[in-house]
Amino acid sequence: xxxxxxxxxxxxxxxGVVNLEGLWVPxxxxxxxxxxxxxxxxxxxxxxxxxxxxSASEDKG
Numbered sequence: 001x002x003x004x005x006x007x008x009x010x011x012x013x014x015x016g017v018v019n020l021e022g023l024w025v026p027x028x029x030x031x032x033x034x035x036x037x038x039x040x041x042x043x044x045x046x047x048x049x050x051x052x053x054x055s056a057s058e059d060k061g
Contacts, residue, residue, distance in 0.1 A: 005036030030056065 006028075015026040028036065030052060037049035 005039035006032045 013019040034049045034052050037045040
């Protein structure tokens with residue numbers, strides 16, 4: 001992770017992919033989305049990251 005969040009190489013290595021009407025679209029993994037949110041330094045993104053982290057712990061049971 002750098003001061004701007006995860007690098008493209010890190011993001012694409014761990015990306016999910018979904019097919020939307022025949023077009024394959026990559027998206028950030030939840031872990032990398034959290035890293036990027038925390039890297040912005042914005043309060044809104046820190047709150048988003050907290051919500052994502054809380055939902056991750058709920059997913060585990």
